[in-house]
Amino acid sequence: KNQVEQSPQSLIILEGKNCTLQCNYTVSPFSNLRWYKQDTGRGPVSLTIMTFSENTKSNGRYTATLDADTKQSSLHITASQLSDSASYICVVSASGNTPLVFGKGTRLSVIA
Amino acid sequence: DAGVTQSPTHLIKTRGQQVTLRCSPKSGHDTVSWYQQALGQGPQFIFQYYEEEERQRGNFPDRFSGHQFPNYSSELNVNALLLGDSALYLCASSFGTNNYEQYFGPGTRLTVT
Numbered sequence: 001k002n003q004v005e006q007s008p009q010s011l012i013i014l015e016g017k018n019c020t021l022q023c024n025y026t027v028s029p030f031s032n033l034r035w036y037k038q039d040t041g042r043g044p045v046s047l048t049i050m051t052f053s054e055n056t057k058s059n060g061r062y063t064a065t066l067d068a069d070t071k072q073s074s075l076h077i078t079a080s081q082l083s084d085s086a087s088y089i090c091v092v093s094a095s096g097n098t099p100l101v102f103g104k105g106t107r108l109s110v111i112a
Numbered sequence: 113d114a115g116v117t118q119s120p121t122h123l124i125k126t127r128g129q130q131v132t133l134r135c136s137p138k139s140g141h142d143t144v145s146w147y148q149q150a151l152g153q154g155p156q157f158i159f160q161y162y163e164e165e166e167r168q169r170g171n172f173p174d175r176f177s178g179h180q181f182p183n184y185s186s187e188l189n190v191n192a193l194l195l196g197d198s199a200l201y202l203c204a205s206s207f208g209t210n211n212y213e214q215y216f217g218p219g220t221r222l223t224v225t
Contacts, residue, residue: 004154022141032212036216041200041219041221042218042219043116043204043216043217043218044155044202044216046213046215049212061132089154089155092210095166098168098169099157099208100157100214102154102155103154104152104153104154107155107198
């Protein structure tokens with residue numbers, strides 16, 4: 001069964017600190033993996049998209065890594081800001097016209 | 113360039129009623145996918161419309177139906193509402209059906225009482 005598991009479920013960090021969120025997936029055949037940021041009650045916004053051949057991609061203070069062999073990805077946030085408080089969702093796409101598989105997200109709270 | 117828009121923003125309905133949610137895709141996109149997101153959960157795929165036809169469907173009952181219009185906009189209809197239908201309903205648009213670049217709308221918060 002295609003699944004995406006994220007950890008931790010929630011995280012609280014101090015403003016200015018770094019953090020890393022984890023994503024493990026069993027989706028096959030793999031096409032691409034994306035990280036979304038979702039503010040409460042709003043639609044997800046894409047941060048990064050990585051295909052099989054990419055093992056790292058950055059978007060400002062966000063850096064995603066992908067290990068297609070171990071089927072793991074991480075999202076590293078550098079110098080966190082209060083506005084980073086949100087849910088971060090890992091989404092994996094299988095090859096072909098199949099629905100995206102979503103993780104449940106990690107709820108990040110950045111406090112002053 | 114307008115992104116994905118959804119209406120209404122919020123909606124309160126009573127059990128047994130019917131509801132229609134609307135979505136306009138991002139300019140240049142021709143495919144619309146609908147998702148249901150319960151509180152604290154990831155989005156669950158409902159169905160996808162392309163060329164005015166339902167192309168894929170997730171594990172949702174027939175009470176959930178949709179439509180796509182010639183201008184690519186879409187509607188999600190839910191009949192015989194249940195309390196468990198309370199959720200954030202997200203619309204996402206893309207070009208073609210390969211789901212590579214899906215842009216999400218702001219969502220419609222449906223509360224069923």
